[in-house]
Amino acid sequence: xxxxxxxxxxxxxxxxxxxxxxxxxxxxxxxxxxxxxxxxxxxxxxxxxxxxxxxxxxxxxxxxxxxxxxxxxxxxxxxxxxxxxxxxxxxxxxxxxxxxxxxxxxxxxxxxxxxxxxxxxxxxxxxxxxxxxxxxxxxxxxxxxxxxxxxxxxxxxxxxxxxxxxxxxxxxxxxxxxxxxxxxxxxxxxxxxxxxxxxxxxxxxxxxxxxxxxxxxxxxxxxxxxxxxxxxxxxxxxxxxxxxxxxxxxxxxxxxxxxxxxxxxxxxxxxxxxxxxxxxxxxxxxxxxxxxxxxxxxxxxxxxxxxxxxxxxxxxxxxxxxxxxxxxxxxxxxxxxxxxxxxxxxxxxxxxxxxxxxxxxxxxxxxxxxxxxxxxxxxxxxxxxxxxxxxxxxxxxxxxxxxxxxxxxx
Amino acid sequence: xxxxxxxxxxxxxxxxxxxxxxxxxxxxxxxxxxxxxxxxxxxxxxxxxxxxxxxxxxxxxxxxxxxxxxxxxxxxxxxxxxxxxxxxxxxxxxxxxxxxxxxxxxxxxxxxxxxxxxxxxxxxxxxxxxxxxxxxxxxxxxxxxxxxxxxxxxxxxxxxxxxxxxxxxxxxxxxxxxxxxxxxxxxxxxxxxxxxxxxxxxxxxxxxxxxxxxxxxxxxxxxxxxxxxxxxxxxxxxxxxxxxxxxxxxxxxxxxxxxxxxxxxxxxxxxxxxxxxxxxxxxxxxxxxxxxxxxxxxxxxxxxxxxxxxxxxxxxxxxxxxxxxxxxxxxxxxxxxxxxxxxxxxxxxxxxxxxxxxxxxxxxxxxxxxxxxxxxxxxxxxxxxxxxxxxxxxxxxxxxxxxxxxxxxxxxxxxxxxxxxxxxxxxxxxxxxxxxxxxxxxxxxxxxxxxxxxxxxxxxxxxxxxxxxxxxxxxxxxxx
Numbered sequence: 001x002x003x004x005x006x007x008x009x010x011x012x013x014x015x016x017x018x019x020x021x022x023x024x025x026x027x028x029x030x031x032x033x034x035x036x037x038x039x040x041x042x043x044x045x046x047x048x049x050x051x052x053x054x055x056x057x058x059x060x061x062x063x064x065x066x067x068x069x070x071x072x073x074x075x076x077x078x079x080x081x082x083x084x085x086x087x088x089x090x091x092x093x094x095x096x097x098x099x100x101x102x103x104x105x106x107x108x109x110x111x112x113x114x115x116x117x118x119x120x121x122x123x124x125x126x127x128x129x130x131x132x133x134x135x136x137x138x139x140x141x142x143x144x145x146x147x148x149x150x151x152x153x154x155x156x157x158x159x160x161x162x163x164x165x166x167x168x169x170x171x172x173x174x175x176x177x178x179x180x181x182x183x184x185x186x187x188x189x190x191x192x193x194x195x196x197x198x199x200x201x202x203x204x205x206x207x208x209x210x211x212x213x214x215x216x217x218x219x220x221x222x223x224x225x226x227x228x229x230x231x232x233x234x235x236x237x238x239x240x241x242x243x244x245x246x247x248x249x250x251x252x253x254x255x256x257x258x259x260x261x262x263x264x265x266x267x268x269x270x271x272x273x274x275x276x277x278x279x280x281x282x283x284x285x286x287x288x289x290x291x292x293x294x295x296x297x298x299x300x301x302x303x304x305x306x307x308x309x310x311x312x313x314x315x316x317x318x319x320x321x322x323x324x325x326x327x328x329x330x331x332x333x334x335x336x337x338x339x340x341x342x343x344x345x346x347x348x349x350x351x352x353x354x355x356x357x358x359x360x361x362x363x364x365x366x367x368x369x370x371x372x373x374x375x376x377x378x379x380x381x382x383x384x385x386x387x388x389x390x391x392x393x394x395x396x397x398x399x400x401x402x403x404x405x406x407x408x409x410x
Numbered sequence: 411x412x413x414x415x416x417x418x419x420x421x422x423x424x425x426x427x428x429x430x431x432x433x434x435x436x437x438x439x440x441x442x443x444x445x446x447x448x449x450x451x452x453x454x455x456x457x458x459x460x461x462x463x464x465x466x467x468x469x470x471x472x473x474x475x476x477x478x479x480x481x482x483x484x485x486x487x488x489x490x491x492x493x494x495x496x497x498x499x500x501x502x503x504x505x506x507x508x509x510x511x512x513x514x515x516x517x518x519x520x521x522x523x524x525x526x527x528x529x530x531x532x533x534x535x536x537x538x539x540x541x542x543x544x545x546x547x548x549x550x551x552x553x554x555x556x557x558x559x560x561x562x563x564x565x566x567x568x569x570x571x572x573x574x575x576x577x578x579x580x581x582x583x584x585x586x587x588x589x590x591x592x593x594x595x596x597x598x599x600x601x602x603x604x605x606x607x608x609x610x611x612x613x614x615x616x617x618x619x620x621x622x623x624x625x626x627x628x629x630x631x632x633x634x635x636x637x638x639x640x641x642x643x644x645x646x647x648x649x650x651x652x653x654x655x656x657x658x659x660x661x662x663x664x665x666x667x668x669x670x671x672x673x674x675x676x677x678x679x680x681x682x683x684x685x686x687x688x689x690x691x692x693x694x695x696x697x698x699x700x701x702x703x704x705x706x707x708x709x710x711x712x713x714x715x716x717x718x719x720x721x722x723x724x725x726x727x728x729x730x731x732x733x734x735x736x737x738x739x740x741x742x743x744x745x746x747x748x749x750x751x752x753x754x755x756x757x758x759x760x761x762x763x764x765x766x767x768x769x770x771x772x773x774x775x776x777x778x779x780x781x782x783x784x785x786x787x788x789x790x791x792x793x794x795x796x797x798x799x800x801x802x803x804x805x806x807x808x809x810x811x812x813x814x815x816x817x818x819x820x821x822x823x824x825x826x827x828x829x830x831x832x833x834x835x836x837x838x839x840x841x842x843x844x845x846x847x848x849x850x851x852x853x854x855x856x857x858x859x860x861x862x863x864x865x866x867x868x869x870x871x872x873x874x875x876x877x878x879x880x881x882x883x884x885x886x887x888x889x890x
Binding site for chain 2 (some may be wrong): 041043078082094304316326328329330331332333335337338339340341342343344345346349350351352353354355356357358
């Protein structure tokens with residue numbers, strides 16, 4: 001049991017607003033389950049010491065994010081618009097949203113909130129409950145129409161605080177959106193993020209998630225996504241610099257016949273532990289999945305990938321592919337990968353693959369034989385390795401990624 | 411248009427080894443405690459170190475919990491409701507086959523394993539185990555000419571206690587897991603093989619396990635030691651009668667390969683799998699592990715798993731010697747309500763070790779077939795390589811195929827490749843074969859056999875043909 005966990009829970013601000021009931025429920029859950037169960041497969045490899053360190057941080061209630069931090073952020077891409085999340089943000093404020101975006105009314109929120117979590121069966125997951133317990137503000141909106149301005153959702157956890165954020169997005173039928181989420185973590189900060197997205201029929205969503213930390217940052221993100229018929233969803237995640245980083249995308253194709261593309265990259269160095277636990281379930285026929293997860297582990301870091309694909313009997317005609325590619329660059333680092341297939345339907349094509357290795361010596365040799373030094377060759381290869389994922393991020397993501405980042409890991 | 415029922419019917423062949431041999435058996439009372447272990451040990455006139463080994467294992471077992479991570483969903487087992495020792499009544503191990511109860515010889519005849527001098531299989535030495543004891547071992551003398559020891563483990567305990575004491579429990583320690591601990595406490599018989607330095611075993615060695623009593627658990631233990639520059643190929647077969655209760659089988663197999671030695675271990679597992687409603691069948695919990703202790707040693711597991719109501723089995727290799735090689739080739743077929751959770755572990759400890767995993771799962775009926783495997787590259791395993799391939803074939807839309815590969819690497823200069831796919835019998839291919847005048851059932855079994863070819867190629871020749879036949883028999887009635 002965590003030291004002072006009960007004190008910590010009681011020291012949290014009183015539940016208030018739309019989420020007060022959810023907060024109470026989450027706190028009750030944490031009261032009896034103060035840490036995630038170690039015998040649960042998805043937490044088996046988690047570094048509890050790091051997790052503990054972040055959980056003891058005070059929850060941020062400061063509604064002021066200094067302009068200095070904001071000034072460091074890149075400009076909003078032309079045509080795009082930005083919303084800042086968290087206590088320092090604009091969730092509940094009267095900041096108006098562009099045409100095509102509409103804040104959900106309280107009765108709508110009541111009706112929709114938690115529904116996608118239910119369909120993705122992650123309502124009782126520990127990290128979701130943690131977010132429930134902490135978050136008091138919610139950004140909830142619906143999107144309709146096409147050719148909308150790209151959206152940026154930014155949240156920034158400052159030093160010595162735990163920043164909880166929650167978003168609910170409903171994409172109406174035929175809607176199309178490009179959404180970029182950026183999570184920034186200062187030294188000794190933590191972030192708990194929960195996003196629920198419902199994608200209506202024939203809607204398209206391009207979704208990017210960038211998590212960039214600074215030394216001792218912690219980050220836990222839960223994504224619950226529900227896709228309706230003939231919808232398309234592209235999710236790209238990039239995580240770096242988090243001492244403890246954990247992304248859990250859970251997706252359900254409600255009636256099948258939808259397309260899902262997932263791209264993920266995590267770069268771990270120092271003593272960081274970065275993990276992706278994805279779960280995709282097809283609840284109808286003829287759905288497709290194309291998933292590529294990449295990881296780089298350097299120094300004494302630890303990278304984890306756990307990916308489940310669930311194809312029950314109703315999901316005939318599913319075509320799912322999952323590939324986990326990992327680069328292990330140091331003899332003190334460690335990589336764990338577990339791609340899982342659970343299949344009952346018989347008329348399906350499912351494949352998964354996983355590789356763990358260092359840079360291919362033949363490739364390095366090829367470049368060196370053309371007069372490129374081995375360091376440059378390695379950098380070039382790593383850049384190329386990362387680029388395959390990064391280029392899938394929404395177009396306005398470029399400004400957020402420090403271009404020479406790969407240098408740091410060589 | 412192919413009819414599903416026809417493929418379905420192709421898998422449901424009656425189990426032809428389901429008969430019971432009426433023979434007088436000596437059984438001890440049901441239940442498990444230290445006295446029972448002492449009794450088993452004294453019946454087998456074991457030296458003290460072995461009794462201590464058993465007691466140590468039992469005490470560990472008492473503190474252990476039955477594992478529940480495998481998705482097998484069987485009802486809980488009452489370990490006090492099992493007979494831990496049963497033996498056909500005979501005074502002592504017979505010096506010649508003429509003295510063995512003819513009923514027993516007849517049983518093995520019926521199973522296609524004739525033990526009599528004239529009829530015995532040419533060039534295959536057989537150790538036949540009936541319930542808890544070994545009945546006979548053929549070609550012992552001929553093997554002894556080359557210095558090869560092939561006998562039951564009880565015999566080895568009395569004749570080669572120093573080898574048993576040196577190696578028993580070194581690969582699978584008594585407290586390794588719940589079922590291994592149980593086996594270490596109560597194991598009754600099994601085979602022992604010792605191949606001396608530089609000897610290539612002149613014939614295939616084989617053991618045949620037969621469960622006869624319905625309430626008796628079978629706990630056999632096999633130990634194979636291959637000294638430097640030696641090699642051996644070992645086959646294992648198993649059957650059991652049809653009972654509508656479940657019978658427990660918890661075995662341990664330990665292999666040790668020293669420098670440049672090679673061991674090939676093949677299994678055709680055909681325990682009774684229960685009827686089409688899922689009643690009865692063997693609960694098969696097996697711990698098999700090989701230690702590639704010497705440099706350039708090699709251990710190869712090949713298995714065809716078609717029987718048992720529940721299979722929980724992960725033949726593994728610990729690649730401790732530099733340049734050692736581990737292989738795992740498996741075909742697992744499940745039908746009706748069978749559940750199999752099987753796979754392998756390849757633990758690369760030393761540099762330049764290599765491992766290959768080829769696993770083929772076929773699930774039909776309402777069965778569930780899981781591959782669960784671990785590939786681990788330790789910090790010192792530079793230059794190590796692994797290649798894994800797991801393919802599943804689904805027959806019918808009620809069967810489940812799951813894949814859980816665990817991959818862990820701590821060595822940058824090691825490489826792991828894993829791939830898995832799931833498919834079903836393709837209608838196009840069936841149509842193609844049928845349009846060329848090949849009957850439906852034959853076409854299906856050709857395709858299944860093609861699907862498993864990579865694994866069958868690894869089996870000793872006599873077994874490969876048998877496995878192919880077994881698979882098509884088992885498949886009868888399930889494809890459509």
